[in-house]
Amino acid sequence: MTDPKDKLVQKKEEWARERRGLTPQAREEGVSVRHNPNVPSPEKPRLPPGQHLVKGFPVLDLGNQPELPLERWSLDIHGLVENPVTWDWQDFMAQPQNSLVSDFHCVTTWSTFGNRWEGVSFKHLLEVVRPKPEAKYVLFTSYDGYSTNVPLSVLNDDDVLIAHRWNAQPLTREHGGPARMVIPKRYAWKSAKWVKEMVFLAEDRPGFWEVRGYSNTADPWTEDRYS
Numbered sequence: 001m002t003d004p005k006d007k008l009v010q011k012k013e014e015w016a017r018e019r020r021g022l023t024p025q026a027r028e029e030g031v032s033v034r035h036n037p038n039v040p041s042p043e044k045p046r047l048p049p050g051q052h053l054v055k056g057f058p059v060l061d062l063g064n065q066p067e068l069p070l071e072r073w074s075l076d077i078h079g080l081v082e083n084p085v086t087w088d089w090q091d092f093m094a095q096p097q098n099s100l101v102s103d104f105h106c107v108t109t110w111s112t113f114g115n116r117w118e119g120v121s122f123k124h125l126l127e128v129v130r131p132k133p134e135a136k137y138v139l140f141t142s143y144d145g146y147s148t149n150v151p152l153s154v155l156n157d158d159d160v161l162i163a164h165r166w167n168a169q170p171l172t173r174e175h176g177g178p179a180r181m182v183i184p185k186r187y188a189w190k191s192a193k194w195v196k197e198m199v200f201l202a203e204d205r206p207g208f209w210e211v212r213g214y215s216n217t218a219d220p221w222t223e224d225r226y227s
């Protein structure tokens with residue numbers, strides 16, 4: 001018997017092979033820059049191409065949602081940084097707290113608008129750990145065995161958070177509680193739930209979906225879904 005997780009992985013690998021979810025235009029042009037995400041423009045719609053808005057907040061993961069009591073939780077941040085840290089829950093909550101609203105776009109084509117996330121900003125984390133000049137990428141690993149990689153230049157942004165609350169409630173286990181990444185400008189698979197470890201690296205190291213046909217860069221505005 002195959003477990004449901006294998007089925008999901010097989011399904012999503014099939015999506016990548018068939019390049020599902022791409023608009024006809026993106027299929028023909030390949031990844032094209034029809035919207036430059038760095039230049040806000042009045043014509044830029046709120047919904048990225050090929051996405052649809054859903055009500056509520058779907059849950060998507062490998063099917064293994066770890067149970068993490070706060071007293072056993074920790075976040076280990078190391079690699080090419082001047083000041084590696086391991087935060088337990090108290091340390092994490094003692095950091096300056098931020099609150100912001102953003103949209104969330106899953107590569108399987110659903111999007112949610114106006115999520116209020118609360119937590120520690122990535123910019124603050126960078127001030128604490130002080131990346132070395134050669135650090136260019138971060139590899140995130142999670143308590144469920146998941147991993148994903150993101151360039152430091154993308155993480156060094158005002159809307160990137162390590163979140164522990166969603167819409168005024170503690171983040172539930174199914175959505176990655178006690179704490180998860182939120183990277184609104186990238187497809188949602190780059191936002192690691194149940195985040196456990198961050199390693200700062202000089203060379204890029206692809207994560208779980210990045211080795212299974214999904215884009216390394218994952219920009220929703222250019223339909224950068226697949227590799």
Ligand SMILES: Nc1nc2c(c(=O)[nH]1)N[C@H]1C(S)=C(S)[C@@H](COP(=O)(O)O)O[C@H]1N2
Binds near residue numbers: 060062192
């Ligand atoms: N640890 C972990 N993080 C993960 C995943 C996962 O399987 N494990 N799935 C990713 C995917 S594909 C999506 S769409 C979002 C979904 O977040 P949600 O379940 O809170 O909607 O989490 C991302 N982060």
Ligand SMILES: [Mo]
Binds near residue numbers: 106108188
């Ligand atoms: Mo996703």
